[in-house]
Amino acid sequence: MKITCLLLDDDPLVLDLLQAYVSMTDILDVKATFTDPLEAHRYLLTNDVQVLFSDVTMPHLSGLDLVRSLHHPPLVVLMTAHPQYAMEGFNLDVIDFLLKPISLDRFLKAVNKVAGILRASLPENDLKQDPQSGWGSFFIRTDAQFVRLHYRDVLYIEALKDFTKINTADGRTHLTLVNLKNLEEQLPTGMFIRTHRSYLVNSAQIESVSNLEVRVGGHALPLGQTYRERVTERIVNRTLIRRQQQ
Secondary structure, X not given: OOEEEEEEOOOHHHHHHHHHHHHOOOOEEEEEEEOOHHHHHHHHHHOOOOEEEEEOOOOOOOHHHHHHHOOOOOEEEEEEOOHHHHHHHHHOOOOEEEEOOOOXXXXXXXXXXXXXXXXXXXXXXXXXXXXXXXXXXXXXXXXXXXEEEEHHHEXXXXXXXXXEEEEEOOOOEEEEOXXXXXXXXXXXXXXXXXXXXXXXEEHHHEEEEOOOEEEEOOEEEEOOHHHHHHHHHHHHHHHOOOOOOO
Protein backbone atom coordinates (compact mmCIF):
# COMPACT_ATOMS: atom_id res chain seq x y z
CA MET A 1 0.00 0.00 0.00
CA LYS A 2 1.38 3.38 -1.03
CA ILE A 3 0.72 6.30 1.32
CA THR A 4 -0.17 9.49 -0.54
CA CYS A 5 1.45 12.64 0.79
CA LEU A 6 1.99 16.34 0.23
CA LEU A 7 5.30 18.07 0.99
CA LEU A 8 5.25 21.73 2.03
CA ASP A 9 8.24 23.92 2.92
CA ASP A 10 9.16 27.41 1.82
CA ASP A 11 12.80 26.29 1.45
CA PRO A 12 13.30 24.42 -1.87
CA LEU A 13 16.42 22.73 -0.46
CA VAL A 14 14.35 21.15 2.30
CA LEU A 15 11.86 19.90 -0.29
CA ASP A 16 14.73 18.37 -2.27
CA LEU A 17 15.96 16.60 0.87
CA LEU A 18 12.48 15.28 1.68
CA GLN A 19 12.01 13.97 -1.84
CA ALA A 20 15.35 12.18 -1.59
CA TYR A 21 14.21 10.59 1.68
CA VAL A 22 10.87 9.64 0.15
CA SER A 23 12.65 7.85 -2.69
CA MET A 24 14.31 5.60 -0.08
CA THR A 25 11.08 4.54 1.64
CA ASP A 26 9.22 2.63 -1.11
CA ILE A 27 5.96 3.37 0.71
CA LEU A 28 5.27 7.10 0.11
CA ASP A 29 3.66 8.49 -3.03
CA VAL A 30 4.20 12.27 -3.33
CA LYS A 31 1.15 13.82 -4.97
CA ALA A 32 2.32 17.43 -4.78
CA THR A 33 5.06 19.69 -3.41
CA PHE A 34 4.68 23.36 -2.54
CA THR A 35 6.78 26.23 -1.25
CA ASP A 36 3.70 28.46 -0.81
CA PRO A 37 1.31 27.45 2.01
CA LEU A 38 -1.62 29.21 0.33
CA GLU A 39 -1.18 27.08 -2.79
CA ALA A 40 -0.98 23.99 -0.59
CA HIS A 41 -4.19 25.05 1.14
CA ARG A 42 -6.02 25.39 -2.18
CA TYR A 43 -4.76 21.96 -3.24
CA LEU A 44 -5.93 20.30 -0.01
CA LEU A 45 -9.42 21.75 -0.38
CA THR A 46 -9.98 19.80 -3.58
CA ASN A 47 -7.57 16.87 -3.35
CA ASP A 48 -7.16 14.09 -0.81
CA VAL A 49 -3.82 12.96 0.56
CA GLN A 50 -3.23 10.72 3.55
CA VAL A 51 -0.40 12.67 5.15
CA LEU A 52 0.87 16.24 5.06
CA PHE A 53 4.52 16.98 5.80
CA SER A 54 4.54 20.72 6.56
CA ASP A 55 6.99 23.35 7.73
CA VAL A 56 5.73 25.47 10.63
CA THR A 57 7.15 28.94 10.03
CA MET A 58 6.23 30.19 6.55
CA PRO A 59 5.12 33.56 5.14
CA HIS A 60 1.39 34.35 4.97
CA LEU A 61 0.23 31.13 6.64
CA SER A 62 2.04 29.01 9.22
CA GLY A 63 1.86 25.24 9.17
CA LEU A 64 -0.13 25.36 12.42
CA ASP A 65 -2.68 27.77 10.96
CA LEU A 66 -2.89 25.68 7.80
CA VAL A 67 -3.88 22.62 9.83
CA ARG A 68 -6.42 24.66 11.82
CA SER A 69 -7.99 25.95 8.60
CA LEU A 70 -8.84 22.47 7.32
CA HIS A 71 -12.11 20.90 8.44
CA HIS A 72 -10.83 17.40 7.75
CA PRO A 73 -7.02 17.57 7.69
CA PRO A 74 -4.98 14.54 6.68
CA LEU A 75 -2.50 13.04 9.11
CA VAL A 76 0.08 15.73 9.79
CA VAL A 77 3.83 15.68 10.41
CA LEU A 78 5.20 19.12 11.25
CA MET A 79 8.78 20.26 10.63
CA THR A 80 10.64 23.21 12.15
CA ALA A 81 13.92 24.41 13.61
CA HIS A 82 12.04 25.83 16.61
CA PRO A 83 11.14 23.22 19.26
CA GLN A 84 8.86 25.63 21.14
CA TYR A 85 6.13 24.91 18.58
CA ALA A 86 6.01 21.21 19.50
CA MET A 87 3.38 21.45 22.23
CA GLU A 88 1.05 23.55 20.09
CA GLY A 89 1.49 21.06 17.28
CA PHE A 90 0.64 18.06 19.44
CA ASN A 91 -2.45 19.89 20.70
CA LEU A 92 -3.61 19.73 17.08
CA ASP A 93 -3.16 15.94 17.16
CA VAL A 94 -0.26 15.95 14.72
CA ILE A 95 1.36 12.55 14.29
CA ASP A 96 4.95 13.67 14.74
CA PHE A 97 7.15 16.74 15.05
CA LEU A 98 10.49 16.77 13.21
CA LEU A 99 13.23 19.16 14.25
CA LYS A 100 15.44 20.54 11.49
CA PRO A 101 17.92 19.56 10.21
CA ILE A 102 15.92 16.39 9.62
CA SER A 103 17.91 13.16 9.60
CA LEU A 104 16.90 10.15 7.54
CA ASP A 105 16.35 7.90 10.56
CA ARG A 106 14.08 10.47 12.22
CA PHE A 107 12.09 10.92 8.99
CA LEU A 108 11.66 7.15 8.68
CA LYS A 109 10.44 6.95 12.28
CA ALA A 110 7.70 9.48 11.42
CA VAL A 111 6.76 7.47 8.33
CA ASN A 112 6.52 4.33 10.49
CA LYS A 113 4.09 6.11 12.83
CA VAL A 114 1.92 7.20 9.92
CA ALA A 115 1.97 3.73 8.37
CA GLY A 116 1.06 2.15 11.71
CA ILE A 117 -2.01 4.34 12.07
CA LEU A 118 -3.18 3.71 8.52
CA ARG A 119 -2.60 -0.04 8.71
CA ALA A 120 -4.43 -0.31 12.03
CA SER A 121 -7.43 1.57 10.59
CA LEU A 122 -7.94 -1.04 7.86
CA PRO A 123 -10.74 -3.62 8.31
CA GLU A 124 -9.44 -6.80 9.94
CA ASN A 125 -9.78 -8.83 6.74
CA ASP A 126 -7.66 -6.33 4.86
CA LEU A 127 -5.01 -6.56 7.57
CA LYS A 128 -4.91 -10.35 7.23
CA GLN A 129 -4.48 -10.09 3.47
CA ASP A 130 -1.87 -7.36 3.71
CA PRO A 131 1.67 -8.80 3.74
CA GLN A 132 2.90 -5.75 5.65
CA SER A 133 0.35 -5.96 8.45
CA GLY A 134 3.27 -5.74 10.89
CA TRP A 135 3.05 -1.95 10.46
CA GLY A 136 -0.02 -2.13 12.72
CA SER A 137 1.81 -3.62 15.71
CA PHE A 138 4.51 -2.91 18.26
CA PHE A 139 6.69 -4.87 20.66
CA ILE A 140 7.01 -4.50 24.42
CA ARG A 141 9.38 -6.20 26.81
CA THR A 142 7.71 -8.11 29.60
CA ASP A 143 9.65 -10.33 31.99
CA ALA A 144 12.26 -12.10 29.87
CA GLN A 145 10.59 -11.90 26.48
CA PHE A 146 9.41 -9.50 23.79
CA VAL A 147 5.68 -9.56 23.05
CA ARG A 148 4.03 -8.26 19.87
CA LEU A 149 0.76 -6.36 20.36
CA HIS A 150 -1.48 -5.08 17.57
CA TYR A 151 -2.67 -1.50 17.95
CA ARG A 152 -6.25 -2.48 17.17
CA ASP A 153 -6.29 -5.00 20.06
CA VAL A 154 -5.24 -2.56 22.78
CA LEU A 155 -8.16 -1.31 24.89
CA TYR A 156 -6.38 0.98 27.30
CA ILE A 157 -3.05 1.49 29.08
CA GLU A 158 -2.78 2.20 32.79
CA ALA A 159 0.09 3.91 34.63
CA LEU A 160 1.61 2.03 37.58
CA LYS A 161 4.51 4.25 38.72
CA ASP A 162 7.47 3.28 36.50
CA PHE A 163 5.46 0.48 34.84
CA THR A 164 2.48 0.48 32.52
CA LYS A 165 -0.21 -2.18 32.28
CA ILE A 166 -1.55 -2.73 28.78
CA ASN A 167 -5.06 -4.19 28.64
CA THR A 168 -6.09 -5.95 25.44
CA ALA A 169 -9.43 -6.98 23.96
CA ASP A 170 -8.82 -10.68 24.69
CA GLY A 171 -8.85 -9.95 28.45
CA ARG A 172 -5.09 -10.20 28.89
CA THR A 173 -2.84 -7.69 30.64
CA HIS A 174 0.82 -7.02 29.85
CA LEU A 175 3.14 -5.30 32.32
CA THR A 176 6.18 -3.47 30.94
CA LEU A 177 8.87 -1.32 32.55
CA VAL A 178 8.12 1.86 30.60
CA ASN A 179 6.30 4.80 32.17
CA LEU A 180 3.09 6.09 30.59
CA LYS A 181 4.60 9.34 29.31
CA ASN A 182 7.38 7.55 27.41
CA LEU A 183 4.98 4.96 26.02
CA GLU A 184 2.54 7.66 24.89
CA GLU A 185 5.31 9.46 23.01
CA GLN A 186 6.17 6.31 21.06
CA LEU A 187 2.64 5.26 20.10
CA PRO A 188 0.71 6.77 17.15
CA THR A 189 -0.67 10.07 18.44
CA GLY A 190 -3.85 9.97 16.37
CA MET A 191 -4.82 6.51 17.63
CA PHE A 192 -4.47 6.87 21.41
CA ILE A 193 -5.80 9.64 23.62
CA ARG A 194 -5.15 10.51 27.26
CA THR A 195 -8.37 10.48 29.29
CA HIS A 196 -6.79 10.78 32.73
CA ARG A 197 -3.28 11.29 34.07
CA SER A 198 -3.17 7.53 34.66
CA TYR A 199 -4.96 6.26 31.53
CA LEU A 200 -4.25 6.20 27.81
CA VAL A 201 -7.12 4.86 25.69
CA ASN A 202 -7.41 3.47 22.16
CA SER A 203 -9.77 5.99 20.50
CA ALA A 204 -11.35 3.34 18.26
CA GLN A 205 -12.28 1.21 21.28
CA ILE A 206 -14.26 3.87 23.20
CA GLU A 207 -17.89 2.80 23.59
CA SER A 208 -19.32 5.82 25.43
CA VAL A 209 -18.29 9.10 27.01
CA SER A 210 -19.91 10.92 29.94
CA ASN A 211 -18.78 13.84 32.08
CA LEU A 212 -16.98 11.56 34.53
CA GLU A 213 -15.94 8.45 32.62
CA VAL A 214 -15.27 6.68 29.35
CA ARG A 215 -16.26 3.07 28.76
CA VAL A 216 -13.82 0.85 26.89
CA GLY A 217 -14.38 -2.86 26.37
CA GLY A 218 -16.89 -2.92 29.22
CA HIS A 219 -14.51 -1.12 31.59
CA ALA A 220 -15.47 2.22 33.17
CA LEU A 221 -12.39 4.48 33.26
CA PRO A 222 -12.22 7.93 34.89
CA LEU A 223 -12.32 10.97 32.61
CA GLY A 224 -10.20 13.72 34.14
CA GLN A 225 -11.46 17.30 34.00
CA THR A 226 -8.22 18.39 32.32
CA TYR A 227 -8.82 15.98 29.43
CA ARG A 228 -12.62 16.17 29.13
CA GLU A 229 -12.84 18.91 26.49
CA ARG A 230 -10.23 17.32 24.25
CA VAL A 231 -11.83 13.87 24.48
CA THR A 232 -15.29 15.26 23.73
CA GLU A 233 -14.05 17.28 20.76
CA ARG A 234 -11.92 14.55 19.22
CA ILE A 235 -13.97 11.45 19.98
CA VAL A 236 -17.59 12.66 20.06
CA ASN A 237 -18.04 15.95 18.21
CA ARG A 238 -16.17 14.96 15.07
CA THR A 239 -18.54 12.06 14.33
CA LEU A 240 -21.69 13.11 16.17
CA ILE A 241 -24.91 12.70 14.15
CA ARG A 242 -26.93 15.82 14.92
CA ARG A 243 -30.59 16.69 14.70
CA GLN A 244 -31.53 18.42 11.48
CA GLN A 245 -32.39 22.06 12.02
CA GLN A 246 -35.99 22.92 11.17
